[in-house]
Amino acid sequence: MRKNKNKRQPTKRKTASQTQKSKRPRSDSPKMTEKDSSELTPFEIFFQKIEKFSKLHMKDRDRVQEILQSMQKAGSKTLQVISDFDMTLTRFEYNGKRCPTCHNILERSDVISSDCKKKLQGLLDKYYPIEIDTTLSVEEKLPLMVEWWTKAHELLVNQKIKKDGLAKAVRDSDAKLRDGYKDFFDHLHEHSIPLLIFSAGIGDILEEVIRQTEVFHPNVKVISNYMDFDESGVLKAFKGELIHIYNKREGALLNTGHFQELRTQTNVLLLGDSLGDLNMADGVQDMENILKIGFLNDKVEERKQSYLDSYDIVLIKDESLDVPNAVIRFLTE
Numbered sequence: 049m050r051k052n053k054n055k056r057q058p059t060k061r062k063t064a065s066q067t068q069k070s071k072r073p074r075s076d077s078p079k080m081t082e083k084d085s086s087e088l089t090p091f092e093i094f095f096q097k098i099e100k101f102s103k104l105h106m107k108d109r110d111r112v113q114e115i116l117q118s119m120q121k122a123g124s125k126t127l128q129v130i131s132d133f134d135m136t137l138t139r140f141e142y143n144g145k146r147c148p149t150c151h152n153i154l155e156r157s158d159v160i161s162s163d164c165k166k167k168l169q170g171l172l173d174k175y176y177p178i179e180i181d182t183t184l185s186v187e188e189k190l191p192l193m194v195e196w197w198t199k200a201h202e203l204l205v206n207q208k209i210k211k212d213g214l215a216k217a218v219r220d221s222d223a224k225l226r227d228g229y230k231d232f233f234d235h236l237h238e239h240s241i242p243l244l245i246f247s248a249g250i251g252d253i254l255e256e257v258i259r260q261t262e263v264f265h266p267n268v269k270v271i272s273n274y275m276d277f278d279e280s281g282v283l284k285a286f287k288g289e290l291i292h293i294y295n296k297r298e299g300a301l302l303n304t305g306h307f308q309e310l311r312t313q314t315n316v317l318l319l320g321d322s323l324g325d326l327n328m329a330d331g332v333q334d335m336e337n338i339l340k341i342g343f344l345n346d347k348v349e350e351r352k353q354s355y356l357d358s359y360d361i362v363l364i365k366d367e368s369l370d371v372p373n374a375v376i377r378f379l380t381e
């Protein structure tokens with residue numbers, strides 16, 4: 049990834065968390081009183097706009113305002129975006145049908161035998177309900193998630209998948225990036241804002257999705273599970289440490305080189321759809337502010353409170369990137 053040439057001088061600027069105590073009460077504060085639009089500041093115009101998104105929920109709107117104002121003051125040269133991939137940058141549903149994850153793209157393609165498809169579907173049916181189960185703790189889920197990923201990867205390796213079959217598998221799939229994806233990727237690229245895509249999916253498939261949609265710009269870096277092919281281009285293993293849904297913190301800490309390169313980008317916009325995604329920014333150095341936007345796609349009622357407690361902004365059953373795009377535009381104006 050390119051190094052950022054616009055190195056900032058360290059400042060003694062206050063972060064949102066430092067200023068927060070001296071300001072208004074944190075929660076249950078009334079919505080901004082409607083003023084004549086000519087009296088509104090650009091921030092108020094922007095904030096009123098995002099509050100109008102019916103799918104947007106916040107537990108503490110004052111806190112969100114403080115983070116956003118602090119990030120805007122710091123300037124877009126201090127910004128980096130860290131995003132999950134499956135069901136965050138990609139759609140969860142389209143025309144009432146579930147959209148595939150990276151694993152599903154491969155598993156449903158013609159590079160996999162029908163017997164293996166059945167086994168992989170069996171794993172999905174068993175483990176996905178565990179992934180989203182609100183009655184189980186992360187500690188209880190963790191070994192089961194490792195089991196899921198390990199078994200699925202073993203089955204994939206046994207299929208002797210050819211590297212040159214991956215592009216077709218993606219082309220033939222129902223994978224779909226969220227509405228507004230082009231604006232998201234292109235705007236970040238135009239403003240030289242680094243985008244880290246941190247995924248427990250399959251890196252080779254993920255890259256192919258963004259390559260085929262023509263948004264794999266040079267500001268994009270991917271951390272994911274990558275396939276290891278032998279000299280004849282046949283899958284023989286997966287490279288490096290396994291990344292699953294609940295070990296993104298460990299994954300982040302293994303990539304210190306990347307975060308060292310971005311040490312002047314101390315303000316983070318984080319996008320995720322799982323509570324495990326909240327740890328994706330754990331490797332960021334000297335973080336000043338982080339705004340966490342979470343997509344809540346499935347089991348909404350059971351999971352709503354935990355998402356509101358963990359993410360600053362929660363987008364419920366929103367298949368678009370409209371809110372992240374509005375935030376990015378505001379921060380780069």
Ligand SMILES: Nc1ccn([C@@H]2O[C@H](COP(=O)(O)O)[C@@H](O)[C@H]2O)c(=O)n1
Nearest residue numbers: 132133134149151152200246247248249
């Ligand atoms: N065999 C598997 C294992 C995992 N998944 C799904 O992939 C998602 C992880 O990717 P992120 O980009 O979201 O980190 C996760 O939500 C699992 O449900 C799968 O489909 N098959």
Ligand SMILES: [Mg+2]
Nearest residue numbers: 132134135321
């Ligand atoms: Mg995801």
